Amino acid sequence: MEGTKFTKEHEWITISSEGLAMIGISDFAQEQLGDIVSVELPKVGSKFRQMQPMAIVDSVKASSDIYSPLSGEVVQVNDELSEHPEWINESPYELGWIIKIKPSNIEELDDLMTAGQYSEFVGEMEK
Amino acid sequence: MKTPLYDFHKSYGAKMVDFHGWEMPLQYSGIIDEHINTRSAVSIFDVSHMGRFEVRGSSALDCLQILATNDVARLRDYTALYSPICYYDGGIVDDLIIYRISKEKFLLVVNASNREKDLEWIIEHCGSANVENASDKTLLLAVQGPLAARVMEKVTTHKNLDRLKPFEFVITDIFGAESIISRTGYTGEDGFEIFVDSTRTDIWDKLIEVASKFKIKPAGLGARDTLRIEAGLMLYGNDIDENVTPFEVPLKWAVKVEKPDFIGKKALTSRIIDRKLVGFELLEKRIARHGNEVFLKNGQRGGFVTSGTFSPTLKKSVGFCFVPTYISPGESVELSIGGKLYGAKVKNSTRFYKRIGN
The missing domain is CATH 3.30.1360.120 (Probable tRNA modification gtpase trme; domain 1)
Incomplete structure (x- = not known):
């Protein structure tokens, strides 16, 4: 998980070499939500400020907003999730990615947790 | 617990x-x-979290007949029936299963959430029968x-x-x-x-x-x-409660108005019904949850969602909601989920699944 950062709302984000950010939800989040059955995705081109809700994930038992870890513009969404929402459960960091954005202020990354900090954060929540 | x-x-x-x-x-x-x-x-x-009460004595049957809307006198030994029990105003105290072990011994299974309330209500209205919490x-x-x-x-x-x-x-x-x-x-x-x-x-x-x-x-x-x-079955606290009568939800079959008397009969037979619980299928990929509001074609509020889920068998988003009685199966409504409106279709019953066989 080196280079991956996390929010307190349990999104993860990685920055590619082209400077695009890929966003999904953490393994802890998918485990808490249980079976995910649908995802409402934003339109490509929509703009979000940091920590604004950008998508909605519905599991059998709960609905959950997905917040944008960084400000930016949506450049791609994982359309395959409409057929395979369960990929978020099965492969939260790979097949289950949700949105790619072009960040407008990469310095916002400093507000986010490293993998180590996030696992501590989750550990606290489980106590 | x-x-x-x-x-x-x-x-x-x-x-x-x-x-x-x-x-x-x-x-x-x-x-x-x-x-x-x-x-x-x-x-x-x-x-095992569900409540189990034993009702015994020569007045057990009479007591249950007064409490239950369904006809307990129809039970033979070793048979059971489903019944709501109502308040005097027709609102539902609980829904339960009544098992007849003998003419003078019945077993009741009630919702976990209603154990204490039910026990008080039953004891209050079963003066001479022996009511015991056997949970x-x-x-x-x-x-x-x-x-x-x-x-x-x-x-x-x-x-x-x-x-x-x-x-x-x-x-x-x-x-x-x-x-x-x-x-x-x-x-x-x-x-x-x-x-x-x-x-x-x-x-x-x-x-x-x-x-x-x-x-x-x-x-x-x-x-x-x-x-x-x-399966279209009601859950107390979600679909039915003290503000809902059996005539507003698909439980009319379990109310036997031909019985001489039972608590709530007067209210149920005189009250005007202006809403009904129906099944809905959400036409978009969201899930409606308890409390989501229902809007009618004219933009007016029409009721609320009582239960909603993803149906693993149908692979569709389904649920139950209250709508005015004049809404017909097949009509479209909108459900407000997280402040956004999503189209839904009213079904002809709350039952989405029926197994093959009896």
Whole structure:
């Protein structure tokens, strides 16, 4: 998980070499939500400020907003999730990615947790 | 509170959840997996959190006839029926199953969330009958699914369990322990419920072991909820409560107005009904939840969602909602979920799934 950062709302984000950010939800989040059955995705081109809700994930038992870890513009969404929402459960960091954005202020990354900090954060929540 | 099977749930990897003060298994392998297993094979549920009361004495039948909207006098020994019990204004106190063991001995199974309230209400209106809270005396297990009868024949010496009709029961044995086994359940599948001494927690593991070739799996409250919604069955606290009458929801069949008297009869027979609970199918990929508002074509508020889920069998987003009585099946409404409106279609009943067979 080196280079991956996390929010307190349990999104993860990685920055590619082209400077695009890929966003999904953490393994802890998918485990808490249980079976995910649908995802409402934003339109490509929509703009979000940091920590604004950008998508909605519905599991059998709960609905959950997905917040944008960084400000930016949506450049791609994982359309395959409409057929395979369960990929978020099965492969939260790979097949289950949700949105790619072009960040407008990469310095916002400093507000986010490293993998180590996030696992501590989750550990606290489980106590 | 915990049922005697709490440690078993933990050992089977259950994710536990608070359910009206009870620490209960929400899921083990996953809600959808458990749901599908119940529809295709067989599942075992611990429902020991439900309340069990014994009503005894020569006035037991009269007392239950006054409380229940359904006709308890129709019961023969070893048969059971489903009934709401109502307040004087027609609002629902609870919905329960009444088992007739003999003319002077009945067993009631009530919702976990209503145990104390029900006991008070029943004692208050059953002056001369002997009402006892027997909830802690037994475990209550539900074995549900198309293979349930094949599982049950392996665990009891009773020869003709498969001949039991729905809502019939026998007093027999399970792994040598005296038990009541009834052909009841709340999943829309064939199935049995087992009452057995609360010390016999070993039966959980034994049942699962004996039934392993039938692919039995434990299932939790999550699957119990999705199964009952697909089957169109009401859940107290979600779809029915003290502000809802049986005539507003699909429980009219369980109200026998021809009975001489029962609590709530006067109100029910005179009250004007202006809303009804219907099934809906959401046309977009969201899930409606309890409390989401319903809007009609003219933009007016029309009611609210009482239950909503993803149906693993139909692979659709479904649920129940209140709408004005003039809304017809097939009409479109909109549901407000998280402040956004989503189209939904009104169905002709709350039942989305009916198993093949009886």
